[in-house]
Amino acid sequence: MATAAAQRTARPQADGATAGDPAEYQRVFDAAVAADERIEPRDWMPDAYRATLVRQIAQHAHSEIIGMQPEANWITRAPSLRRKAILMAKVQDEAGHGLYLYSAAETLGTGRDELLDKLHSGRQKYSSIFNYPTLTWADVGAIGWLVDGAAITNQVPLCRCSYGPYARAMVRICKEESFHQRQGYELLLALSKGTPEQHAMAQDAVDRWWWPSLMMFGPPDDESQHSAQSMAWKIKRHSNDELRQRFVDICVPQAESLGLTLPDPDLTWNEERGHYDFGAIDWSEFRDVLKGNGPCNEQRLTQRRRAHDEGAWVREAAAAYAAKHTGGTGTTGHDTTGAERA
Amino acid sequence: MTATGPATVPVTAALALGDDALVLSHRLGEWAGHAPVLEEEVALANIALDLLGQARVLLSLAGDEDELAYLREERAFRNLQLVEQPNGDFAHTIARQLYFSTYQHLLHAELAAGDGPFAPLAAKAVKEVAYHRDHAEQWTLRLGDGTETSHERMRRACAALWRFTGEMFQPVEGLDVDWAALESRWLESVTEVLGRATLSLPEGPRTGAWSAGAGRQGIHTESFGRMLAEMQHLHRSHPGASW
Numbered sequence: 001m002a003t004a005a006a007q008r009t010a011r012p013q014a015d016g017a018t019a020g021d022p023a024e025y026q027r028v029f030d031a032a033v034a035a036d037e038r039i040e041p042r043d044w045m046p047d048a049y050r051a052t053l054v055r056q057i058a059q060h061a062h063s064e065i066i067g068m069q070p071e072a073n074w075i076t077r078a079p080s081l082r083r084k085a086i087l088m089a090k091v092q093d094e095a096g097h098g099l100y101l102y103s104a105a106e107t108l109g110t111g112r113d114e115l116l117d118k119l120h121s122g123r124q125k126y127s128s129i130f131n132y133p134t135l136t137w138a139d140v141g142a143i144g145w146l147v148d149g150a151a152i153t154n155q156v157p158l159c160r161c162s163y164g165p166y167a168r169a170m171v172r173i174c175k176e177e178s179f180h181q182r183q184g185y186e187l188l189l190a191l192s193k194g195t196p197e198q199h200a201m202a203q204d205a206v207d208r209w210w211w212p213s214l215m216m217f218g219p220p221d222d223e224s225q226h227s228a229q230s231m232a233w234k235i236k237r238h239s240n241d242e243l244r245q246r247f248v249d250i251c252v253p254q255a256e257s258l259g260l261t262l263p264d265p266d267l268t269w270n271e272e273r274g275h276y277d278f279g280a281i282d283w284s285e286f287r288d289v290l291k292g293n294g295p296c297n298e299q300r301l302t303q304r305r306r307a308h309d310e311g312a313w314v315r316e317a318a319a320a321y322a323a324k325h326t327g328g329t330g331t332t333g334h335d336t337t338g339a340e341r342a
Numbered sequence: 343m344t345a346t347g348p349a350t351v352p353v354t355a356a357l358a359l360g361d362d363a364l365v366l367s368h369r370l371g372e373w374a375g376h377a378p379v380l381e382e383e384v385a386l387a388n389i390a391l392d393l394l395g396q397a398r399v400l401l402s403l404a405g406d407e408d409e410l411a412y413l414r415e416e417r418a419f420r421n422l423q424l425v426e427q428p429n430g431d432f433a434h435t436i437a438r439q440l441y442f443s444t445y446q447h448l449l450h451a452e453l454a455a456g457d458g459p460f461a462p463l464a465a466k467a468v469k470e471v472a473y474h475r476d477h478a479e480q481w482t483l484r485l486g487d488g489t490e491t492s493h494e495r496m497r498r499a500c501a502a503l504w505r506f507t508g509e510m511f512q513p514v515e516g517l518d519v520d521w522a523a524l525e526s527r528w529l530e531s532v533t534e535v536l537g538r539a540t541l542s543l544p545e546g547p548r549t550g551a552w553s554a555g556a557g558r559q560g561i562h563t564e565s566f567g568r569m570l571a572e573m574q575h576l577h578r579s580h581p582g583a584s585w
Contacts, residue, residue, distance in 0.1 A: 076572050
């Protein structure tokens with residue numbers, strides 16, 4: 001929880017005099033992190049901490065935005081009006097999450113336009129999971145249950161992340177994500193208990209999404225480049241493999257109550273460890289998808305760029321109108337970020 | 343199919359209002375992931391959801407919402423031709439929103455003020471539609487009075503959809519509305535908004551042989567059948583299944 005201001009370590013500010021002793025700045029920063037205090041936008045922070053956060057938060061925001069596509073793919077084909085309403089609300093929430101996260105990233109001195117440019121030019125990534133296609137309606141349920149489930153497992157610890165604006169965004173996002181995850185589970189349950197065709201559709205979706213969901217936790221601990229530093233800074237609280245294990249342990253009983261199987265012959269309860277053992281992940285596929293060679297990488301980025309490019313005249317119109325009528329620089333919240341930069 | 347609702351609810355009217363909301367909601371849903379700015383992803387989905395909520399209440403008054411949405415064919419739908427028009431560019435979507443939300447707002451305000459069977463529903467919907475109307479007006483102003491390009495696009499969009507606006511004022515059986523008064527208030531409002539947007543009211547007829555009340559009679563435009571094929575495909579592929 002946020003530390004009361006009175007108890008906070010007295011900290012130099014990011015925009016304060018540069019005359020101070022850098023070693024002293026670093027010491028105060030380290031002490032605040034060690035004391036589980038929150039670092040706030042005006043506080044001094046190491047450049048590498050700032051850069052890591054910008055990268056992580058931006059990629060998180062991009063994932064929300066690109067992640068709208070695989071699900072939006074089914075909005076026009078949703079099989080009942082109730083499901084259609086749930087799906088539309090979910091995709092809308094994802095756009096909202098993207099907005100929170102871009103705002104959190106902007107507190108670090110970057111701008112949304114700049115981050116979107118990096119997404120569109122491939123200089124920043126988004127979650128590899130969204131490069132897989134949604135081939136049937138059941139995929140919408142599998143994404144809710146497994147993909148949102150994995151995201152929550154990853155994100156709940158981020159609610160205690162050392163950087164305040166990110167941690168607060170995650171509190172809001174996790175509440176909505178848990179709701180989406182339950183809806184996905186419920187969608188799969190309806191299919192699993194439905195006709196034989198519906199059951200088969202649900203099983204096929206889980207078979208296709210299970211391994212990509214496990215890859216969402218990132219490379220194994222011994223290959224993870226950023227892990228040790230992120231954990232020292234308390235951006236990250238648990239290792240990739242710890243979170244992946246936690247997720248598997250949660251999913252196995254849920255799959256049983258869904259009446260569906262997980263596509264892993266090596267999945268067995270290990271009494272000694274008190275965890276499920278599971279089979280080897282195909283990391284070559286993961287690397288391939290990260291490199292841009294997944295099934296939908298090209299399609300996802302092309303659609304995102306097209307929406308942005310085809311919308312340029314609309315954004316220009318809004319800015320021109322605002323300049324004429326309010327003397328402002330734009331009304332979309334989009335063109336004002338430059339002024340906020342540190 | 344013949345749907346029978348509670349005796350007090352005029353089914354023809356419930357279908358007309360419900361189909362308008364259902365079909366426009368679907369069109370707006372097509373924008374998801376394609377909007378010009380993230381705030382519009384949120385706004386368009388929000389409006390689509392409001393309309394879908396209205397459609398579900400109205401269709402449920404007329405029968406089973408899913409049977410009505412997914413198992414009727416094109417000729418049985420009673421929506422206006424205006425709402426089924428393809429999204430086009432953002433200006434076309436906004437022009438369609440301006441024409442329809444202005445109409446829907448005036449209509450629901452009148453229904454809410456009366457004591458007919460739709461008064462409670464209209465009282466709730468009118469609050470949502472006031473927001474939709476404001477959104478459409480704000481964008482009409484920005485596009486009309488923005489850049490030369492946006493002005494021209496908005497002008498073309500308003501003109502292209504103009505011929506579908508007459509059918510909104512064809513009387514609907516079961517709705518106790520002064521249609522002529524509604525039409526003049528609509529014209530006044532749209533003229534005023536377009537004027538502020540540095541645009542003028544399009545010229546040309548507002549009705550034609552195929553558009554004067556045709557949607558309400560189940561006569562639709564070509565793109566509508568394709569829209570329904572996409573919307574209904576999965577539901578129809580699994581007869582009797584629940585979702």
